[in-house]
Amino acid sequence: MLPARELHWRFSRASGPGGQGVNTTDSRVELSFDVAGSAALTEEQRRRALANLSGRLVGGVLTIVAAEHRSQLRNREAARERLAQTLRVALAPPPKPRRPTRPTVGAQRRRLAAKARRAAVKKLRGRPDE
Template identity: 55%
Template structure:
């Protein structure tokens, strides 16, 4: 923690902003729901000794959070099947492991 009084808290009212279109605002509200308090996004920075540097860091972190929330969702994964070759390699490895264990057993 920082001993000097340089802590910065930056707040942005996402619910009342006019900087975003209604659709984009709804997307941000939905994706950042866990970080919002009454529709307000708060970012705190206290890592630097300088208040100016903490302000910059808080602004950059807020911008990164909003940018990440506005990004389109990732494409859905298309399920694929294992190839014949990968299935055969898996079975060969299992047989080799079993052979190794069989050789370790004591025979009476």
């Protein structure tokens, strides 16, 4: 869980449905989190997050925008949930490298037999005089 003091909120007017209220309420939410300067992350977590989020960071800061709901409260919840999911994915350890394997002798034999059967079927489709 990230400390609230490290989250920076900005609110502005959202576009989209809302009738007359859309012109007066600041329902669009921008949630910013300074990944590079966060004290909540360990050095390893920070390194991994900076590497995995490099395309989304501006000056080491990750910004999430939510404007799909008409209320600011629901947009705040959506932005918080999206930030948590983004960080969860970025901080996940990399998968173990794949161990290369080879097909078994039986699998190779079955594959070649299937190819031969298919070739025979196609040969039968040819012209009779050939």
